[in-house]
Amino acid sequence: MPLERESYFFLSYARQDDRDDVFVSRFYEDLVAELDRLGEDCSRQKPFRDVERLALGADWERMLGREVGHCRAMVALCSPAYVHSLYCGKEWAAFQARVEDYRERTDIDVRALIPLVWAPLRGPVPEVISRYQFFEPEMGREYVEQGLMSLMRGDPTAYRRALRLIAKRVQYAAGLFRLPTVKELDLGAVRSPFPAQGVMAPTGRSTGHVRLFVAAGAADALPAGRLRHEYYGRSPLDWTPYHPPVHPTVAHRAQRVILEEEYTSSIEVVDDTLASKLDEAMRENQPSVLLVDPWAAREAPYRAPLSDYDRQNHPVTGVLMPFHPSDDESGDGGLWDDVRQVFRRNWMRRNDPYDRLFRVLVDKEHFDDRLAEMVTVAQSRLMENAVPRRLPSGPPAPPMPGLNVPAQPPPGDRDDPPGRPPSVEDPYDDD
Known part of the structure; x- marks a missing residue:
């Protein structure tokens, strides 16, 4: 595959997290700019983000498969919505297979699959995600507790600190290693390792x-x-x-x-x-x-x-x-x-x-x-009046371990100092 056809990195994310594409777009641009600051010219191996590279009328599944099969690293913006996304799971599985293939050929475990905490993960997390290290101490506790999307909104210092470390990880993986490519990767045939996408949530709830x-x-x-x-x-x-x-x-x-x-x-x-x-x-x-x-x-x-x-x-x-x-x-x-x-x-x-x-x-x-x-x-x-959701065929998924993250601060640390604010009356309580 010609060098210019390899994306420097593939950005995998769930659109439900940011339907207006405000924060994903900004993170993508910031990461490319940070890589440029580190001396990496991505212009010949332009990173892949679907809204930029998928033209109107394109065969999106085929193009996503080609990009996942040829990118040099994958950055996954993990969140509760991500682990419920069918195609995020397919992208993860296809790229992970390339990493494992490289390890079998070279006996080198290259960290080219880079999961990030985009929004805090709570409850059961698929084992294929929880086995990965999300956190480096230099990224700060705020990153794990709040996630990158929150840091972008309210803590620019913590966000920039995490961004620099993420860019270095991408540079290390994409700059030093060349994973084996997959010429015709059919994402439709890839099985997601994330269980039960789109299934009605338990305990009588709707889609959750x-x-x-x-x-x-x-x-x-x-x-x-x-x-x-x-x-x-x-x-x-x-x-x-x-x-x-x-x-x-x-x-x-x-x-x-x-x-x-x-x-x-x-x-x-x-x-x-x-x-x-x-x-x-x-x-x-x-x-x-x-x-x-x-x-x-x-x-x-x-x-x-x-x-x-x-x-x-x-x-x-x-x-x-x-x-x-x-x-x-x-x-x-x-x-x-x-x-x-x-x-x-x-x-x-x-x-x-x-x-x-x-x-x-x-x-x-x-x-x-x-x-x-x-x-x-x-x-x-x-x-x-909920519309029932049919469970997928096949055996039930095995139990999944949760992602261990630092304990959340007690409620007193997240709100104002103790003391009830003055009561606020409804100006129209006589109606």
Whole structure:
């Protein structure tokens, strides 16, 4: 195979983790830039990322097979969604076979398969993943506890530290070793080592996946009337209503809560296709949660899709509006008058203890519990009409060991110092 046809590395990841391709794209570009800084010119062996190299109309399965069969290293962004992805498992198995083939030929165990903690792995992890070393002490404890995607959002120093070590590992594998290539690798015929993709989760749950949608402002385009920049970042996904945040963003905090409830999740920004996406999620037996910034909800581009949501029936979608007592701007009654106009139909059930899918003025102390309740209620409703998922044929998968990671800090270390924040009253509790 000509040298220019070999990708320097293949980026394997689950699209559910980053549907808008914000963080995967940035990591890919940062890794290529870091390799360039180390003196590696990847221009002749351009790294492979599917959204860049798969043209419209391409035979994507054939092209993925060719790239996995010829790349010089594979970087796997491991997460709960990754281990539930059929094609991530196929990519892993095909590349691992090339590594094992090289070891049999040379008796050299080259570390060309590079798994990374993209989002924290909880619960059972396939043995083919847990046997690999995810962590080097120099990467820092934050990397294992939060994952690279979280570090990108809230801890640039820790992210850069981990990125430099990752680039050195890729450089070592791709620069010094040449794995045997597979001329015509048929991914369709490769069996994933990850068990039971797409199977209904145990204990009566649905697919075990929650879709998160964020409607929030950004630092360079504050919502009308908003003066305080510290609650916003470069994109809506960087919104931090509980400032200063211990968890970098409210979206990340929501994912942590959902992981603790033993579900996977994905994050998207609200747009004009929201209604169709919510319908799609319901057909797939997946509940949804809208994390809404009340300031941003009042105007374009969010007002129309949120009002459209309000007019329709979405029985397995929750709405949660965070609020920090120290945010004096958000105590303005005019703000909530406007929000009530956006959610005319659902506003009547706000904070109803018997209907927990529409929550406003949720403070930091109660965010985790309110979100967990919301997911539980939505899942229960889904199960009433869930579409059954047929188990794959074949023997059951063997028991899987979990991934050992440092213990999580106790709740007191993750939140504000002890002490209950001032109570926040609903300005419309007389309605």
